[in-house]
Amino acid sequence: MLRSARQGRTSLKTVVATTALAGIAVLAPADAVAAPSAPAVADTSRGANDHVLYWNNAILDVFRKTGGTPGPLTRGGAIMDLAIYDAVNSIQTIGKPYLTKDTTAAGVYGALNTSIDYAAYTSLRGAFPNYPVADLDAKLKTALAMPDSSTEATRERGRLLGTKTADALLAHRVNDGSADTTPYVVTDAPGHWRPAAGKPAGAPNWGKVKPFALTSGSQFRPGTIGGFKSADELLKSPEYAKQVNEIKRIGGKNSTARTADQTRLAHYWANDIDGTYKPVGQQYDHTLVIFRKYRPNASSFESAKLFGLTSVALADAAIAIWDSKYNTDWDVWRPADAITRAGEAPNPDIVPDPAWQPEEQDTAGNSFSPNFPTYVSGHSGVGAAWAGILRSYFGTDKLSFTGGTDDPLAKGVTRSFTSLSAAAQEKADSRKYIGVHFEWDNTAALSLGYKVSDQVFRSVLN
Template sequence: MKRLRSRGLLAALTLVVGAVGAVVIPAQAAHAVAPADHTVFWNDVLLRTYRTVGGAPGPLARAGAMMHAAMWDAANSASCRLGLTANPVQDTCLGKKYLVNVTTVKYAGASAPVESTAIDYAAVTVLRNLYPGLNFDADLATAQQGVGTHNNQKEAVYIGQQAALAMKTARTGDGSADTTPYTEGTVPGAWRNTGSGSAATPNWGAVTPFSMTSGSQFRPQLPLGYASYSTLLASAGYAAQVNEVKSYGSAASTTRTADQTQLAWFWANDLDGTYKPPGQLFAHTTILAQLRGLSPTQTVRLFALVAIAMADAGVASWDAKYRTAIDLWRPESAVRLADTDGNAATVADPAWQPLSATASGVHFSPPFPAYVSGHATFAGAWAGVMQAYLGTDAVTWTATTEDPHAVGVVRTFTSISAAATENALSRIYLGVHYRFDADFGMATGDSVADHVFAHELTQWQQHGGVYSDMPACHGAGTALVSAGTYEEYQCLENANETAVLYVR
């Protein structure tokens, strides 16, 4: 698949920056009337839930993928009921199922289940399973305003619940509950607690992915290609990485510009009470979906693809952080302990602090290794899916943030790649990441996006022209599948015995 994004982090950014009091994405989930788009409605509920539960980004991204992928299966199942045929190309399905196509009819005569209701019950059932201590009854009541009790409605409830059950079953035992503690390294370069807490979700890189074959499928090279702490820390490249973030990411920096400071806070959202990094990208997805005028069926597919990609980005980045030969220390440790790294080009500053801070101003580094950046990996995955789905990188939109250090700040972007690049670079200016964390995080996320878009929720598309007969069509389809270009094919015979090839 041809990619549209900018590959380098030095791509030019065109930004319009201001400060206003309005919030682009509402914090509340409740709507005065039944929502026009049920996917957007439940995504708002998801972001409210993120603010409530907090925690590390991996589990939050997992929850998002569970909810949105189940919503897709529910919507797809309801749509499939409108017309199943002997040839899948002619079905009314929205696309390939993620886990399940609920085909069993529970209520007699229910030939047209209400798609929005199927979405509602998939979403609320997943959320209730994930967060039993929270109450989503009011959200469901809002979503279901004005809906009757006919059999098509009841069938839709059943479909949504079954899609959620399939998701719960699939994710049971996926490794997300592994709390095996992490043993910190002691050699220079190895990650250690900087005062913000013990290692967070150290086993997340081993969680079963939603689409990837494993967390290591797109594992990046080790930092600068070095296989040991000592060789990495002794290199000129390492010194350049440390000195850049030491200068630009310091709380007391005189080299960081006002705009760089603002974008550092804009993309942070590390603190509990915000929608966190995955939530901010979901919020941007809402803006772009509405800006492009996507239909409800287009929106449910887009959000499911974004959610699956971000969940796998979380697994991939945590694999790189914790499951390789180098669990790299944060810049805070690198600068303060530079006199132990054996590199004459770095100078220790025991008082150095990153710009990153709590709402009360206490400076901190996130409690997990630096390489690769989770923000950058999420951004790369998000951008890749958005570009592939929308078919363009050139979109202009304005968004805000929930980080307490940038309340009321809005930024305008002229491309998807510009937003993702800024997200990645922001971690250098915040003082919590090196440039190679951003570079290779973006690249990893990009690979995740390519994989997800090629393999998940795919839709039939015609390939080539008209074939002379069915054997010729089948031959072409078999060759494409054998080459790995597509996963499956179907041939449709015309009245004159010629054939048309469809692939996905």
């Protein structure tokens, strides 16, 4: 609501030698490189053998075992995909380097797959230090065993190149604010969000993390919720009552107004429980589906570009969303508090219901709301950032696809969409049906997410 605005890198012990490659240069993200004519690419960089797709599927397991809020997951994903991109872009120029370019690797196509593998492996070890190393080693072993006709010498070049680009990305993110543990200060007043009893606030400092492409987390910060100038003005307004009563009617655990399909889609998009690939993992999963459908014969040069852009958009969207949640004057409470504690902020159009619970629930049937403020919606913002990047990459919004989910309350459910924006809109709507967001949370987040994707697409890699 309305209140006054109030990493070091983990030491990385790589399991491989890091002999320096001559010619590697650290570049500013805006440095452009002219693209040479593209020679033929080995079949082992395509389709089922595309190592970029392999690692962007493998990272979903990292998300499942890491859990938590979206920010750290998206940060690690961006580090991985940018390291992959810079390695691939060193072999064949496909755009601007993000951070580094090894000029000696140009045309060494036999190094491609191994460079991707070690860029991903080294990045994930550094970005997710608590993920089991044995699991990551197993993923690397599987990747290295994929068909590859390259010589041992060129594969060694790939190992060195991938490790080098990953180390550069990890070093670049030192002291980026991701390790800030400053405690959240609660404002105990009506309308203000406060953490659930016994649970810490979810990533209260993530909005201050250094973005990958934006100038700051506040670059596209939305206006105050509903445009109201004070908490008192907001809480007494008919507009506020309308938004609260909508969620009270369609978002409750025992709602009779919500349709069966609305309940199904609410859980399809949730993925809030630890052990799932989380809401951002669903965007990775759906990107894999779409890329395989619309670029079935594409090489790793295309997939590296798409996933580099997608991961940056998701990471910067998470930072911008968390800036809005915590770094502003409007740390708004969730619908559950707005309904059950409505008597603390009397509004003639809202009848308190102390027994009301959101449809969002864990596998034991216990209702909960995500443990951070409501404005703006994380699901909606990352959904829009994803849709915007894919729309720009493919040159159209009209990409139909059928995708799945990891949520245990929607096991086996798939849903089909006629466009990218339709999927993003449904993801936003789902947060109302599951009872944890207001409409203005979603509307502002969708706008924010599309702005982030546009900025990312025009400022990095292209």
